[in-house]
Amino acid sequence: MTAQQSSPAQSAAPQDIRVGVIGVGRMGADHVERIARRTKGARVSVVSDYLRETAEKVSATAPGSRVVDTWQEVVAAEDVDAVLIASPGQFHREQVLACIAAGKPVLCEKPLAMNPSDAYDVVLAEREAGHPVVSLGFMRRFDAGYGELKDALEAGDLGTPLLLNCKHRNADVLPGFTDTHMVYDSAVHEIDAISFFLEEPAVSVQTVMPRSTEKAPEGLHDPLLFLFRTASGTVVTDELWVSTDAGYEVRTELVGSLGAATIGQESGLVTTQQADGRWGGTVPADFRPRFAAAYDAEVQAWIAAVADGSNVAPRSATAWDGYVAAAMCEAAEQSLTADGPVEVTLLEQPA
Amino acid sequence: MTAQQSSPAQSAAPQDIRVGVIGVGRMGADHVERIARRTKGARVSVVSDYLRETAEKVSATAPGSRVVDTWQEVVAAEDVDAVLIASPGQFHREQVLACIAAGKPVLCEKPLAMNPSDAYDVVLAEREAGHPVVSLGFMRRFDAGYGELKDALEAGDLGTPLLLNCKHRNADVLPGFTDTHMVYDSAVHEIDAISFFLEEPAVSVQTVMPRSTEKAPEGLHDPLLFLFRTASGTVVTDELWVSTDAGYEVRTELVGSLGAATIGQESGLVTTQQADGRWGGTVPADFRPRFAAAYDAEVQAWIAAVADGSNVAPRSATAWDGYVAAAMCEAAEQSLTADGPVEVTLLEQPA
Amino acid sequence: MTAQQSSPAQSAAPQDIRVGVIGVGRMGADHVERIARRTKGARVSVVSDYLRETAEKVSATAPGSRVVDTWQEVVAAEDVDAVLIASPGQFHREQVLACIAAGKPVLCEKPLAMNPSDAYDVVLAEREAGHPVVSLGFMRRFDAGYGELKDALEAGDLGTPLLLNCKHRNADVLPGFTDTHMVYDSAVHEIDAISFFLEEPAVSVQTVMPRSTEKAPEGLHDPLLFLFRTASGTVVTDELWVSTDAGYEVRTELVGSLGAATIGQESGLVTTQQADGRWGGTVPADFRPRFAAAYDAEVQAWIAAVADGSNVAPRSATAWDGYVAAAMCEAAEQSLTADGPVEVTLLEQPA
Amino acid sequence: MTAQQSSPAQSAAPQDIRVGVIGVGRMGADHVERIARRTKGARVSVVSDYLRETAEKVSATAPGSRVVDTWQEVVAAEDVDAVLIASPGQFHREQVLACIAAGKPVLCEKPLAMNPSDAYDVVLAEREAGHPVVSLGFMRRFDAGYGELKDALEAGDLGTPLLLNCKHRNADVLPGFTDTHMVYDSAVHEIDAISFFLEEPAVSVQTVMPRSTEKAPEGLHDPLLFLFRTASGTVVTDELWVSTDAGYEVRTELVGSLGAATIGQESGLVTTQQADGRWGGTVPADFRPRFAAAYDAEVQAWIAAVADGSNVAPRSATAWDGYVAAAMCEAAEQSLTADGPVEVTLLEQPA
Known part of the structure; x- marks a missing residue:
C-alpha cells in the first residue's frame, strides 16, 4: 500500500474493530457470517464455543479468525476489541460482567440474565464502570x-x-416449547417493544388463555394473550400464536390520541395466479426475511458505536432495558398461573 | 495484530479491495460514502474529480484515501484494485476502455457511452481482453x-x-430537463428492465404523447409513454411522469401467461390521522428511500465479484447490456419525433 | 291494469307487504325512506311517533302512508302486515310483545329490552306463540x-x-356519552358478532381501561377494551375508541386453527395527491358508508321472510340473540367497575 | 286496503312502473329477476323472446307478468310503461326506434346499434321526439x-x-371469441369509460398486439392493447386479457395534473391460510361480484327517472353515448389490421 506514502497528509484507513464471538451455534454463526461478510469496519478475530469442533468450523468461514478454548480467553484476548455473546442465556450474566471488568464493549443476545436480580447486577456493574459498555440484542429496534x-x-x-x-406469529415451534418459552423467547420481543415505543416499563401483566389450537405441542397454550399496563396507563395487548403453519408475521398497531399507525402489513411481490384464482403474496417461512436487515443494521450500528467510543448505538437496548425485560418476563411467567394481573416491580434505575 | 501469530494455521484476514473513484459529484460522493461506511471488504483508496477542491472534500470523508489530478492516474494507481466511474457520461467510454486496458474491474454508472457505436467499442474491447471487466450501474437489478x-x-x-x-414518477425535475433527458435519464431504467426481466432487447419503440401537465418545464412533454416490442412479441408500456409534485414512485407489473405480478406497491408505516381523516402512507420525496438498499447491494455484490475474480456480479448489467440500452435509447429518442414505431437495430453480440 | 285479464293463467303481481313503523326519529325515518324508496315488495302504510308532528313529516315522504296517534294503533291496524320498531329502547319489550300477541312479524331495532329478564319475557312469549315472529336489528349480519x-x-x-x-372506532360521540353507552350503543354490536360468528355466547367479560384520550367527554373512558370468553374457550378482544376525530372504522380478525381472516380493511378510491405527498384513501365520517348497504339488505331480507311466511330471515338476529346480547351487555356493564372477569349467566334457551 | 279510506288526505301509494322486457336470455332473465325481486317501484308486466318457451319460463318467475309473441306487442302493450331491451344487438336499432315512436322510455343493453350510422339514426329520432327516451346499459357508470x-x-x-x-381481465371466453368480439364485447366498456370520465370522445385509436397467450382461442390475440387519444390530448391505454384463468378484474387509474387515483384494487376478505402459507384474497370468477350492485343501481336509477318523467338517470349513458361508442368501436375494429392510429370521425351532436 502506497497510499499513505504518496499522500502523507491523509489520515490512515481506519483499522477494523476486532470482534470476539462467544458461542457460535445457529445465532452466533449467523453473526460471524454477518461480521465477516457484511459488517463494514469489523472482522471476527477470535471465536469460542463449548463444542471445539463447532468453533473450528465456524472460524474457518471467517478468514483471519482463530479459535480459543474458553470464553474467558475471548474476553482477555489482545486481538479482541469488542465481544459478541451468543452463548446460552445462563452464561450471559457472568460473561457480560467479565466484559465490563475488561472494559470491552459487548453486544449480548437476549436475555441479559436469567432473572431480574442477576440482570440488575449487570446494571450496577456497568454503572460502577462509569461508562456504557453493554448493548443488548433486541434487533427489532433496528427494523425499518x-x-x-x-x-x-x-x-x-x-x-x-x-x-x-x-401480534406475533410463527409457523411452528420445536417440541418441548412451553408457555414459559412463549414468555422468554417470543413475548420478550414485544416486552422490549414496550420499553422502546412507550419509554416506560409495564407495571402489571395478565395472561389471557384462549382455547388452544390442536397443533400446539404438549405443555403449550397456543395462542396466548398478554395484557400489560404501564404506569401512565397505556395498555398493551400481545397476542402470540406460534403454530400457525402459515409463516412468520409480526404486526404492531400504536393507537395514539392523534392517530393510529400500523407496521408489519404484508408487502413484496403481489401476484394473481391462474393456478388458484387468488391474489396476494407469500408469508415468509421464518423471521429472517422480516428481520434479516434489522440484524445487519443492529450489528453495523454497534460497530459504529464501538468505533466512535460511545459503545452503545442510539436506540439500542441497554443493560437497563435488559433488566426491565427480565423483570417483566418474570411477572409474565407468574401471570401464566395467576388469577388476574401480576404486578411488575422494578428496582431503582441508577442515575 | 497478533491473530496470525497465535494461530498460524488460519488464513489471513482478507485485504480490502482498494477502489479508485473517478468523479465525485453527488453520485460519486454517495458511492465514496457507501464504500467508506457500508461496503464490506472495500475501501476508497484514490479519488479524482475535474474540480480538485471537490475531490479533496470528498476524499477527506474517506480516511486512507488520497487525491490525484487526473482520472488516468486513478486507473494507473498501484493502490487501486478496481475503479468506480461516476463522471459525466461523455467520458465513460474512454475511461472504461482504459480500465479494460489496465485489466482493472470497473463499475461504471450509466450510460456506458454516449451512443451505440461508442458502447459497442467497449463491448469489443472487453471481448478482446478475454475476460469480464465491466459492470454497469443499473442498480434496480439489485432492488429486492x-x-x-x-x-x-x-x-x-x-x-x-x-x-x-x-410506471416511473418523480416529484419534479430541474429546469432544462427535456424529452431527451426523459429518454436518457428516466426511461433508460425501464429500458434496462426489459433486458433484465425479458432477457431480450426491444426491436421497436414508439412514443405516445399525451397532453402535457401545466407543470412541465419548457421543452418537456410530461407525462410521456413509450411502447417497446421485443422480438418474441412481448410489449412494454413505459409511462413516465416526472413533475407529479407528490414524490417518487416506480411500479412494475409483469403479465405472464400463467399469472400477473406487481412490485413497487406502497408499504411502510400506514397511519390513520385525525388531522385529515385519511388513511395511508407517505410517498418518498425521491429515489433514495426506494433504491438506497439497491445501491448498497449493487456495490457490495460488485466488490464480492471483484474479490472472487469473477469481476461482474450475477444479475449485474454488463457492457453488452450497456450497448443494448444505448441502442434502445437512441431509437427511443428518434421515436420522440417519428410517426409510428422506430426500429431498434443491434450489432451482433460477440460470443 | 289489463295484465291479469289478458293472461288469466298468470298469478297476480304480489301485493306489497304493508309496514307500520313505530318511532320515526333519525333511525325510524331512515327506515321509512328505505322502505319507501329501496325495499322491493314493501311499502310504509302506517306511522306513529310520540311527536305527532314528526310522524306527519315523515309520513309525507312515504306516499300512501297515514299517521296514527299511538303505537298500539300501528300494531292493530288492518293495513299493517308487519311492524318495524325504532322507538326508544325502553318501549321495545312492550311493543314487541304486542306484535307477538297480534301475530304480526316485527323487526325491532336493538335492544330487544332494557335488561335480560325483560328480554327473556319476549323469548318465552314468542315461543308460546309457536312460530317465529321477532327479528332484531343487528344489521352487521347483513354486511357483505x-x-x-x-x-x-x-x-x-x-x-x-x-x-x-x-376494533370499533368513531369520529366522535355526543356529550353525555358515558362508559355505559359504550357498552349498550357501541360494544353491543361486537357482542352480537360473538353470537353470529362463534355461535355461542360469552361466559365471562372483563373490562380493561387504558389511559383515556384527552378528547373523551366527561364520564367516558376512551378507548376501552372488553375481553370476552366463550364456553368453548374462544377469547374476544373488543377495542372501542369513539373519539378518534378521524372517522368510522370497524375491523375484525378471526384467528382460527387453520388460518386467520380479516374484514373491514380500507378500500375504495386510492389517490396519490400532489398536495400532501401521501397515498391512501378517506376514512368515512360515520357508519353510513360502511353499513348503508347492510341496512338495506337487512330490511329487504326481512320483507322477503315476511312474504314467504318464515318471518325471520336466515342469519338474522332473533329474540334469543336479543336476550343473549342483553345478558352480555349487563355483565359488560358490571365489569366496568369490577375487579377481574364478570360471569355471564343465561337462562335456558327454550327448545 | 283501507289506508286511503282512513286517511283520505294522504296521497295514494305510487303505482309500480310496469316494465316490458324484450329478450330474456341470460342477460334479460337477470333483469327480470332484478326487477321482480330487487327493483323498488317497478314490476315486470310483459315479456317476449324469440323462443316462446324461454319467455314462458322466465315470465313464471315474475308473478303478474304475461308473455306475448312479438317484441312489437311488448312496445305496444297498454300495461307497459317502459321497455327494457336485452335482445341480440342486431335488433336494437329497430326496437329502440319503436320505443321512441311509442313515447315509451327504454333501457337498451349495449350496443345501441350495429354501426355508427344506425346508432345516429336513433340519436336523430330521439331528438325529433323532443324529449329524452333512451338510456343505454353501460352499467359501470353506476359502480361505486x-x-x-x-x-x-x-x-x-x-x-x-x-x-x-x-385493465380488463376475464377468466376465459367462449370458443369463437375473436379480436372483433374483444372490441365490441370487452373494450366497449372502457370506450364508454372515456366518455364517462373524460367527457369527450377519442379522436384516434391504435391497436398494439403483444405476443398472444397459448390459451387464447383460435382467432383471438390475447392480450390486446388499445391506445386512444382524445381531442384535448388525454391518452387512454386499454389492456384487455380475457383468458387469464384466474378471474375477473377491472382496474382503472386516472392520472391527473394534481394527482392520480385508482379504483378496482382487490379488497374483501383477506386470509392468511395455513394450507399454502399465502396471504390475500380471491379473484371473483366473473363480473357479477364486481358489478352486480352496479346493475341493480342502474335499473333502480332508470326506474326512478321514468317515475319522475326525466326518463334518463343522471350519469346514465344516452343515445349519444351509444353513437359515440359505436363510432369508436368501429375505429378500434379497423385499427386491428391498420398500420398506426385510425381516426375516429363523429357526426355532429344534435343540440
Whole structure:
C-alpha cells in the first residue's frame, strides 16, 4: 500500500474493530457470517464455543479468525476489541460482567440474565464502570418499520400513546416449547417493544388463555394473550400464536390520541395466479426475511458505536432495558398461573 | 495484530479491495460514502474529480484515501484494485476502455457511452481482453422487489411474459430537463428492465404523447409513454411522469401467461390521522428511500465479484447490456419525433 | 291494469307487504325512506311517533302512508302486515310483545329490552306463540364482509375459532356519552358478532381501561377494551375508541386453527395527491358508508321472510340473540367497575 | 286496503312502473329477476323472446307478468310503461326506434346499434321526439368505484386528466371469441369509460398486439392493447386479457395534473391460510361480484327517472353515448389490421 506514502497528509484507513464471538451455534454463526461478510469496519478475530469442533468450523468461514478454548480467553484476548455473546442465556450474566471488568464493549443476545436480580447486577456493574459498555440484542429496534413508528411517535404525530396492539406469529415451534418459552423467547420481543415505543416499563401483566389450537405441542397454550399496563396507563395487548403453519408475521398497531399507525402489513411481490384464482403474496417461512436487515443494521450500528467510543448505538437496548425485560418476563411467567394481573416491580434505575 | 501469530494455521484476514473513484459529484460522493461506511471488504483508496477542491472534500470523508489530478492516474494507481466511474457520461467510454486496458474491474454508472457505436467499442474491447471487466450501474437489478419478480420469472411461476407495464414518477425535475433527458435519464431504467426481466432487447419503440401537465418545464412533454416490442412479441408500456409534485414512485407489473405480478406497491408505516381523516402512507420525496438498499447491494455484490475474480456480479448489467440500452435509447429518442414505431437495430453480440 | 285479464293463467303481481313503523326519529325515518324508496315488495302504510308532528313529516315522504296517534294503533291496524320498531329502547319489550300477541312479524331495532329478564319475557312469549315472529336489528349480519367471514367459517376454511379481535372506532360521540353507552350503543354490536360468528355466547367479560384520550367527554373512558370468553374457550378482544376525530372504522380478525381472516380493511378510491405527498384513501365520517348497504339488505331480507311466511330471515338476529346480547351487555356493564372477569349467566334457551 | 279510506288526505301509494322486457336470455332473465325481486317501484308486466318457451319460463318467475309473441306487442302493450331491451344487438336499432315512436322510455343493453350510422339514426329520432327516451346499459357508470372517481374528477381534486389506464381481465371466453368480439364485447366498456370520465370522445385509436397467450382461442390475440387519444390530448391505454384463468378484474387509474387515483384494487376478505402459507384474497370468477350492485343501481336509477318523467338517470349513458361508442368501436375494429392510429370521425351532436 502506497497510499499513505504518496499522500502523507491523509489520515490512515481506519483499522477494523476486532470482534470476539462467544458461542457460535445457529445465532452466533449467523453473526460471524454477518461480521465477516457484511459488517463494514469489523472482522471476527477470535471465536469460542463449548463444542471445539463447532468453533473450528465456524472460524474457518471467517478468514483471519482463530479459535480459543474458553470464553474467558475471548474476553482477555489482545486481538479482541469488542465481544459478541451468543452463548446460552445462563452464561450471559457472568460473561457480560467479565466484559465490563475488561472494559470491552459487548453486544449480548437476549436475555441479559436469567432473572431480574442477576440482570440488575449487570446494571450496577456497568454503572460502577462509569461508562456504557453493554448493548443488548433486541434487533427489532433496528427494523425499518419499528424505526418509522418510533420516528412518528417522537415527532408527536400520533399524540399520546393509548394502546399498543402486538401480534406475533410463527409457523411452528420445536417440541418441548412451553408457555414459559412463549414468555422468554417470543413475548420478550414485544416486552422490549414496550420499553422502546412507550419509554416506560409495564407495571402489571395478565395472561389471557384462549382455547388452544390442536397443533400446539404438549405443555403449550397456543395462542396466548398478554395484557400489560404501564404506569401512565397505556395498555398493551400481545397476542402470540406460534403454530400457525402459515409463516412468520409480526404486526404492531400504536393507537395514539392523534392517530393510529400500523407496521408489519404484508408487502413484496403481489401476484394473481391462474393456478388458484387468488391474489396476494407469500408469508415468509421464518423471521429472517422480516428481520434479516434489522440484524445487519443492529450489528453495523454497534460497530459504529464501538468505533466512535460511545459503545452503545442510539436506540439500542441497554443493560437497563435488559433488566426491565427480565423483570417483566418474570411477572409474565407468574401471570401464566395467576388469577388476574401480576404486578411488575422494578428496582431503582441508577442515575 | 497478533491473530496470525497465535494461530498460524488460519488464513489471513482478507485485504480490502482498494477502489479508485473517478468523479465525485453527488453520485460519486454517495458511492465514496457507501464504500467508506457500508461496503464490506472495500475501501476508497484514490479519488479524482475535474474540480480538485471537490475531490479533496470528498476524499477527506474517506480516511486512507488520497487525491490525484487526473482520472488516468486513478486507473494507473498501484493502490487501486478496481475503479468506480461516476463522471459525466461523455467520458465513460474512454475511461472504461482504459480500465479494460489496465485489466482493472470497473463499475461504471450509466450510460456506458454516449451512443451505440461508442458502447459497442467497449463491448469489443472487453471481448478482446478475454475476460469480464465491466459492470454497469443499473442498480434496480439489485432492488429486492426486482429480484423477487426475476425469481418468479425464472421459476416459471408466471409462464411466458406477454406484457410489462412500467410506471416511473418523480416529484419534479430541474429546469432544462427535456424529452431527451426523459429518454436518457428516466426511461433508460425501464429500458434496462426489459433486458433484465425479458432477457431480450426491444426491436421497436414508439412514443405516445399525451397532453402535457401545466407543470412541465419548457421543452418537456410530461407525462410521456413509450411502447417497446421485443422480438418474441412481448410489449412494454413505459409511462413516465416526472413533475407529479407528490414524490417518487416506480411500479412494475409483469403479465405472464400463467399469472400477473406487481412490485413497487406502497408499504411502510400506514397511519390513520385525525388531522385529515385519511388513511395511508407517505410517498418518498425521491429515489433514495426506494433504491438506497439497491445501491448498497449493487456495490457490495460488485466488490464480492471483484474479490472472487469473477469481476461482474450475477444479475449485474454488463457492457453488452450497456450497448443494448444505448441502442434502445437512441431509437427511443428518434421515436420522440417519428410517426409510428422506430426500429431498434443491434450489432451482433460477440460470443 | 289489463295484465291479469289478458293472461288469466298468470298469478297476480304480489301485493306489497304493508309496514307500520313505530318511532320515526333519525333511525325510524331512515327506515321509512328505505322502505319507501329501496325495499322491493314493501311499502310504509302506517306511522306513529310520540311527536305527532314528526310522524306527519315523515309520513309525507312515504306516499300512501297515514299517521296514527299511538303505537298500539300501528300494531292493530288492518293495513299493517308487519311492524318495524325504532322507538326508544325502553318501549321495545312492550311493543314487541304486542306484535307477538297480534301475530304480526316485527323487526325491532336493538335492544330487544332494557335488561335480560325483560328480554327473556319476549323469548318465552314468542315461543308460546309457536312460530317465529321477532327479528332484531343487528344489521352487521347483513354486511357483505361479515357474510364473507361467516361463509369462510361455515365452510371450515379457518378451522376452530381461537380468537376474535374487534376494533370499533368513531369520529366522535355526543356529550353525555358515558362508559355505559359504550357498552349498550357501541360494544353491543361486537357482542352480537360473538353470537353470529362463534355461535355461542360469552361466559365471562372483563373490562380493561387504558389511559383515556384527552378528547373523551366527561364520564367516558376512551378507548376501552372488553375481553370476552366463550364456553368453548374462544377469547374476544373488543377495542372501542369513539373519539378518534378521524372517522368510522370497524375491523375484525378471526384467528382460527387453520388460518386467520380479516374484514373491514380500507378500500375504495386510492389517490396519490400532489398536495400532501401521501397515498391512501378517506376514512368515512360515520357508519353510513360502511353499513348503508347492510341496512338495506337487512330490511329487504326481512320483507322477503315476511312474504314467504318464515318471518325471520336466515342469519338474522332473533329474540334469543336479543336476550343473549342483553345478558352480555349487563355483565359488560358490571365489569366496568369490577375487579377481574364478570360471569355471564343465561337462562335456558327454550327448545 | 283501507289506508286511503282512513286517511283520505294522504296521497295514494305510487303505482309500480310496469316494465316490458324484450329478450330474456341470460342477460334479460337477470333483469327480470332484478326487477321482480330487487327493483323498488317497478314490476315486470310483459315479456317476449324469440323462443316462446324461454319467455314462458322466465315470465313464471315474475308473478303478474304475461308473455306475448312479438317484441312489437311488448312496445305496444297498454300495461307497459317502459321497455327494457336485452335482445341480440342486431335488433336494437329497430326496437329502440319503436320505443321512441311509442313515447315509451327504454333501457337498451349495449350496443345501441350495429354501426355508427344506425346508432345516429336513433340519436336523430330521439331528438325529433323532443324529449329524452333512451338510456343505454353501460352499467359501470353506476359502480361505486366509478362514481367515486367521477366525483373526484368533478370536484377538481385530480386536476386535468392526462392519462387513463384501464385493465380488463376475464377468466376465459367462449370458443369463437375473436379480436372483433374483444372490441365490441370487452373494450366497449372502457370506450364508454372515456366518455364517462373524460367527457369527450377519442379522436384516434391504435391497436398494439403483444405476443398472444397459448390459451387464447383460435382467432383471438390475447392480450390486446388499445391506445386512444382524445381531442384535448388525454391518452387512454386499454389492456384487455380475457383468458387469464384466474378471474375477473377491472382496474382503472386516472392520472391527473394534481394527482392520480385508482379504483378496482382487490379488497374483501383477506386470509392468511395455513394450507399454502399465502396471504390475500380471491379473484371473483366473473363480473357479477364486481358489478352486480352496479346493475341493480342502474335499473333502480332508470326506474326512478321514468317515475319522475326525466326518463334518463343522471350519469346514465344516452343515445349519444351509444353513437359515440359505436363510432369508436368501429375505429378500434379497423385499427386491428391498420398500420398506426385510425381516426375516429363523429357526426355532429344534435343540440
